[in-house]
Amino acid sequence: MNAVADTTTLLPLDASTVAKPDLPVRILQFGGGRFLRAFADQMVQRANEAGVLHAGIAIVQATDAPDRAASALQAQDGLYHVVLEGVRDDRPVREVTRVECVRAVVRAHGEFDRYRELYLDPDVRVVVSNTTEAGIVWVEDDDLAARPPASFPAKVAALLHDRFRHFDGDPAAGLAFVCCELIEDNATTLRAYVLRHAADAALGEDFAAWVRTACTFHDSLVDRIVPGFPRDEIDAIQAELGFADEDVVKGELYGQWVIGGDPVIRDLLPLDRAGLPVVFLPDVRPFRDTKVRILNGQHSALAPVGLLLGCESVGETVARPEVAAFLDRLLRTEILPTVPGDPAAAEAFAAEIAERFTNPFLHHRLSDIMLNASSKWAARNLPVLLDAWGAGREAPLTTFGLAAILVVLGGGGRYPAGQVIVRDDPDVLAAVRDALAADDLVVGVRRVVDVTGWFPAADDDRAERLARAVAQQVARVLEAGAATALGDLLAVPAVPTDGRVA
Known part of the structure; x- marks a missing residue:
């Protein structure tokens, strides 16, 4: 459609021009x-x-x-x-x-x-x-x-x-x-x-x-x-x-x-x-784990990375070869091994998602995906991380997504793609900004983890493990830029998985 609306000929859209049905x-x-x-x-x-x-x-x-x-x-x-x-x-x-x-x-x-x-x-x-x-x-x-x-x-x-x-x-x-x-x-x-x-x-x-x-x-x-x-x-x-x-x-x-x-x-x-x-x-859980981890989990990973790389939309982001490689490895080595059920069905759904990300008719703004990014990451990506740890594996691409989120939230919304309004929990935003300004980044990121409430007080070991992994990646992004940090991450050979998390 290339037509431009003539506002003098457009009808107002309200009850004066459309007879709405009388519905209870x-x-x-x-x-x-x-x-x-x-x-x-x-x-x-x-x-x-x-x-x-x-x-x-x-x-x-x-x-x-x-x-x-x-x-x-x-x-x-x-x-x-x-x-x-x-x-x-x-x-x-x-x-x-x-x-x-x-x-x-x-x-x-x-x-x-x-x-x-x-x-x-x-x-x-x-x-x-x-x-x-x-x-x-x-x-x-x-x-x-x-x-x-x-x-x-x-x-x-x-x-x-x-x-x-x-x-x-x-x-x-x-x-x-x-x-x-x-x-x-x-x-x-x-x-x-x-x-x-x-x-x-x-x-x-x-x-x-x-x-x-x-x-x-x-x-x-x-x-x-x-x-x-x-x-x-x-x-x-x-x-x-x-x-x-x-x-x-x-x-x-x-x-x-x-x-x-x-x-x-x-x-x-x-x-x-x-x-x-x-x-x-009767039970939506098998569908939920597949959908939330594969679709929404990728969204929460690619949105902050794309913003830091200067992208504005999902389509623009996934068209970049380095992001495509990032998502492919994230799926193969970290997300899919944690999805229960039929592996072939999960892989077919992942292939379907890849096509949907490149839908030429959609313009899905990364800034919209970043709304409440911290709670979204907890619901979509943290379970993948914990399942990987439980199976004795690291999940560096999953933690890199969180590191990118923290850099975005701590930057006041200014990225190469332009001004983006950051909308998240005020306590989390304050903790992130304090963390990025702290002398000890590990201590600062640990404070963010504590503020989010992702781990119970008794689970100090995993909270500290997450803080250390993410702090290291945040430091690299801040020091060298997102593109270099992502390149470094992908240069490390992927660790093959030997099975799926039950």
Whole structure:
């Protein structure tokens, strides 16, 4: 598309130009970021169109931070377009969906009464969440009486208790939670934290029993690369659409959603019956380990390395021979040996990922992947490292990825590719900047490791081992530059693996 939008002929995208269907709000969604909107919401829209679902979505902005996309979505009455591009049967495919199922966009921290009205709606049956890897966390002494509590698990505990009282403990008022956060056992962990908050706040055994029996929590695994707002193509896209859509989301055609747990969820979200790439299984763990380690683990390794090499996107980064060699060795010698299950299936998935990284239709910004990079590395790459250590192997490419993350986080966001906004846990950022300025880099990196909480206090040996390995690589990057440090790393012969981690 080379057309440039004539803004004088574009229609506004809102309820004045599009007749939205009158749908009951069945789904409460925590997180209105581009991923859920191009993934879950797009699938709900397609299922509605196919006649297998009749569901509206209420999007909840769960934090009090400003959100441009949420504001734009409110201004457009919840309407937006999803553009998916990829290759199918060796032919380019482009799918455009106008999402019309978003019924409300509400800020939990600024519109609490409206938020409460939504979560007490008897039509609501499902809660979908993507609060990022930093969202499902335990916050001590979070006030459940606050309007709302600070953390996502405390918000859920509070809304469930309010709903429990509002409906007099009716089992039919229970909710099904489908978590999309890229952490292990995402919904299972949320359930544990909700019950822990209930116990700490003395909400009563009747309520706890209702959570256990009337509510279901479904671990899920999501897979679609969604680079986000296509600012470089927005004029052409708007010209094609005929609407001044300021909240377009662009993503890859490929998608997969694996949802586990109680089979009741398939009746509540029958997305597979619309031919959508959704699979319902009792246990998502085998899929999770393969996907998180191979796809997301490579993302967390290549993004900081690419930024330090002066790249801006995934495609640009993987096109560099040294990065391609880095990823190939990372996969063969460190990631794949730790992926349980069928080796051939894991290798086939890895080959598929390599093709997806070079999708010519995607512009996946490295700076977007770097959002909350420290917690992402812990969820995606730390398990690979620990499995390798457990098998008696080192994992120098995995630790190099962390070293690159620390250099990026400690540099204030300035790289050859330009200014990048660093967004991570403030305590981690402070520790990283102190570490890079410290006289003893090992001590500084160890402080970062301690601040992250990756290891329990009793696990001093592994924390120190990680700090020493990463500090050495950070020092080399700072001294010689990322390109030389990467070249040095690849010049060392790879140690062959003699088996897979069970």
